Amino acid sequence: MEGTRGATEEDAVLVSGATGFVGARLLARLVADGRRVAAVVRPGSDRTALEAAGVAIVVDDGTAEGLARAVAEIRPTTVFHLAAKFTAIHATADVDGLIEANVAFGARLAEAASRAGTTRFVTAGTSWQVDEAGAERANSLYAATKAAFEAILGHYAANEGMRALSLRLYDTWGPGDTRRKLLPLLLSARASGAHLGLSPGDQRLDLVHVDDVVEGFLAAEARLTAAPAGTFERFALRSGRAVSVKELVAILEQVSGRPMPVAFGERPYRVGEVMAPSPGEILPGWRARIGLEEGLAALIGGDACSTAKR
Amino acid sequence: MEGTRGATEEDAVLVSGATGFVGARLLARLVADGRRVAAVVRPGSDRTALEAAGVAIVVDDGTAEGLARAVAEIRPTTVFHLAAKFTAIHATADVDGLIEANVAFGARLAEAASRAGTTRFVTAGTSWQVDEAGAERANSLYAATKAAFEAILGHYAANEGMRALSLRLYDTWGPGDTRRKLLPLLLSARASGAHLGLSPGDQRLDLVHVDDVVEGFLAAEARLTAAPAGTFERFALRSGRAVSVKELVAILEQVSGRPMPVAFGERPYRVGEVMAPSPGEILPGWRARIGLEEGLAALIGGDACSTAKR
Secondary structure (H helix, E strand, C coil): CHHHCCCCCCCEEEEECCCCHHHHHHHHHHHHCCCEEEEEECCCCCCHHHHHCCCEEEECCCCHHHHHHHHHHHCEEEEEECCCCCCCCCCHHHHHHHHHHHHHHHHHHHHHHHHCCCCEEEEEEEHHHECCCCCECCCCHHHHHHHHHHHHHHHHHHHHCCEEEEEEECEEECCCCCCCCHHHHHHHHHHHCCCEECCCCCCEECEEEHHHHHHHHHHHHHHHHCCCCCCEEEEEECCCCCEEHHHHHHHHHHHHCCCCCEECCCCCCCCCCCCCCCCCCECCCCCCCCCHHHHHHHHHCCCHHHHHHC | CHHHCCCCCCCEEEEECCCCHHHHHHHHHHHHCCCEEEEEECCCCCCHHHHHCCCEEEECCCCHHHHHHHHHHHCEEEEEECCCCCCCCCCHHHHHHHHHHHHHHHHHHHHHHHHCCCCEEEEEEEHHHECCCCCECCCCHHHHHHHHHHHHHHHHHHHHCCEEEEEEECEEECCCCCCCCHHHHHHHHHHHCCCEECCCCCCEECEEEHHHHHHHHHHHHHHHHCCCCCCEEEEEECCCCCEEHHHHHHHHHHHHCCCCCEECCCCCCCCCCCCCCCCCCECCCCCCCCCHHHHHHHHHCCCHHHHHHC
16 A cells, blocks of 8 residues: 555545544534545544545544554544544542543644654644633643643644644534534524523624534645644634623524513622633634624524515 | 630641652651641552651542542641652653642642632742743653643632742652652762762752752742732752752762762763752842752761761
């Protein structure tokens, strides 16, 4: 097999977290673009959707040597690393899993990629790594594990010639999102009419449509293609528009043309609630194009203007 | 047991890496100072020396929950975290062990300490986390794992009220050092007369005596005692005197009063050899007190002046 591969063979791309909300959308886009795509999965993962999409499968056996052997078969020129374990507030029982998923797995993936000759590594960071003043200061153990992985990735950039970029994600949303996050819960309440108790609702979010996030990952890859070896950059994928939960509910009511079954102040803010999206330089050349009103109208399937007139 | 503990009971201190070169010396000092000392060890570790020293043993079972239960029995107010796995140039087979020893173990120790009410956490970093220009830029995966752990520890400081300090260690040396490092190798060659081939020898080291390093850890603990919750600081434990390998050999010859059986230029510099110690703010209130000439003379057991006159 190795011998048949020529220098002109199309570059392969390897995606982790390809069964997650953002990863699946990115994978579908890469496949649609005709890219040669592989997904890295755990031994027990459900591969049905991946195999249906026709992508190659790389199995992470939990060791750097095993993963390096598997990745060497693919020889990806780009890695998109989106796999992550999330906890807003962790318990002691979560620590081992957070470290394994967010640091150890990323470390062996970066090692495997480096050995396989990968030159571009784009990883998903979080807005929670940065405080409201713009300083690098994680607000949770989850965000700290993301920062820890960036430190590991820094080695592969500084000393092994990789080009790396961390995209700090904000509140990603869009069709097919089943995560227990605010917007899916609001859409579910809207559809069912079931009452939803909310916090006072003054915390502000920067909501970015998943298709804009996918464009961000592709823009990051293009940016690294033109970057010198050793590059390691960190950018925000944010729209620049901060919307409070109260305003978001008002937008949903406007788009739907009917009131939302919610009550503000029924729940307290979460401990350490982020009240405003962190700042940070937006990825150059990229901007969020799908507005909330437009995207929500498409998602709900109604016509915002005609619905509002009823 | 819990019920018998009063608020006035002497503060306990927990040490990791207590069987290592620096850790053992720190442990001995803490015991000599009459402190209530515990050491955290792996299940298979040799505890003979620790038990002989009369310190309590905390076994790390490899899980955050297990370690948290064990540390809760000790309730340390201070943790000195010196356990580490070192590789100058790593192979793929080293990655899992580096992450486990230098990131995952530290994370569960910080979690366990935080749950047990520990307020002061002093960790051993490395000068290799900083480049010659003073920027945070690890020169190896080893140094990157140290930086990654600092990112994890940052969470416990910023969000859980811990006071944390990372001491970046340079070239530590002193009696009883059996590590395969330059100075032990030189002392061994001096004693045996066996030929030792060296690199060209123009790389400069900042050599700090282990007793000065121990003083640094105690000074860091004292500093954190006066610091507000949430403090996280990074300081260098360096003498400020950079000595080339050639100069070091000359000092050894002067102290010994006889030539060293070494040849410069027989070996190449290591890939990525650090040619000068990194800068970085020295821990305030601390300074290296044991000079090379004085310390080496004591170590060799001779009198430098009379020997030199022979």
